[in-house]
Amino acid sequence: MSEQNRQASERYRNNFLKEVEERVEEGEWVKMCMQCGVCAGSCPLGPAWEHSPQKIFMMIRAGERERVLSSDAMWMCTSCYSCIVRCPRKLPITHIMHGLANYAHRLGLAPKGQPTRDFAKLFWDNLVKKGRVNELKLTLAHYFRGGLMSGIREALAMQGIGKGLLKAGRLNPKELLGGHALKDLKGFHAIVAKAREIEDRKKGLSG
Amino acid sequence: MAKKEYAFYPGCSSQLKASASNYLTSVNSMCKTLDVKLTEIPDWNCCGASIGYAEGGELPRHAINARNFALAETHLPGQDIVATCAACWLGARESKERLDASSTLMRETNEALAAAGLHYKAEVKIRHMVEVLIEDFGYDELKKPVVKPLEGVKFAGYVGCQTNRPFGIDGESFENPKYLDKLVETLGGDPVENYDQKVTCCGGALAFSEPEKSQKQIRDIVESAYDHGAEMIVTPCPLCQANVEVYQSEINKKQGTKFSMPVLYYSQLMTVAYGGSMKDAGLDGQLIRATPLEKITGK
Structure with missing residues (x-):
């Protein structure tokens, strides 16, 4: 507990x-x-x-x-x-x-391991990192959540969709190397940290 | 000077080469015809979407939305914020309403914003592009630039959840909103009557985490479009568009269906009707080709 x-x-x-x-x-x-x-x-x-x-x-x-x-x-x-x-x-x-x-x-x-709980956490962490969602990293992090082998299996099963999106210009392999990010990332992180600090104090979640 | 100007909030999925980049392409074409100037909110951030709640809680979500509001107020004073993504609009509007209703939340949010030297004055309005079209233009105005009516094409207007509930478009009902059908009619197309999955949820973010449950929703949405004789689905939401288009191949694989139903944005229909090319309308961004629309662009 x-x-x-x-x-x-x-x-x-x-x-x-x-x-x-x-x-x-x-x-x-x-x-x-x-x-x-x-x-x-x-x-x-x-x-x-x-x-x-x-x-x-x-x-x-x-x-x-x-x-x-x-x-x-x-x-x-x-x-x-x-x-x-x-x-x-x-x-x-x-x-x-x-x-x-x-x-x-x-x-x-x-x-533990509840899939939406895990995905929701991945999503928030992903968006906070650069201030914007990196769709490719989010998707891969989700597929590989259970380890390397199951990740490869899942990613292979979805490769048809991935190729389709790539061809349609709706997926960018370069996102893996960085992707879209805020200019004032420092300020954004300061806002998120301050908001979390206030909320945690009020809700008894500081730890 | 442009006829109308707005502070534009495109959202993550509408960025270059992201999952809804063809939405942005078509919105830009549509706005060019309507003489609308969209200026991106400088350095805008993600809204947190609805799935952000689990780790993001309350105040961090409101604070990141308020960052966008503060940037818009500072750099684009007097302009309404306009979002094209359903989740961005919903998340932003939700934060705005909560902040307006609670002085405590407003104080705490501004305390967080101060960490980056920003301040939210609570002046800005948050709107969806569909509201701009209906309220600032109206169907009659939207009809004027039509040069290639979408004659003979049957569309199932799939409104989905987040542009419909809990806020919705003024004057529309939650259970049977009519604006997409009216828009299709305005463009000379043929809206499907009584499309019974019009406001059904596609599963949203659970398309990732609970694929089977979500694909059951998507199957209903697509099947009903076929049952009503639709050739295409049209939607205002990027997540609805992606989920309903992308997972048809998965459903076919698992359930032996033969779905191949194109799923378009309203802005793509408008661009085509306004005489835009296939590229202007982002039709090259479809996984399932929208052949009847492609034919119209070639006329």
């Missing part, structure tokens, strides 16, 4: 709802859920969710901290925003799911 997680469970004891309200993006909305289930029925990946958003909201109120934060449910969100526009109580459900996933990830409770 991470130190931040130990401190959080000690601080909030059995009041997981309060923890979510104070530390999870848009968490103060959770108590507004009236359990109608429209979100569950609107999700394109509905059948893949271990617990639907509706169920997660109830589990938060019931204090099911470990079961919520260690679930892979929130990681099924495709950010399509269907649940948001259909929710009769106007809960920002997509953001709450993102917020829960982020909090679980940062506390070290999210499932």
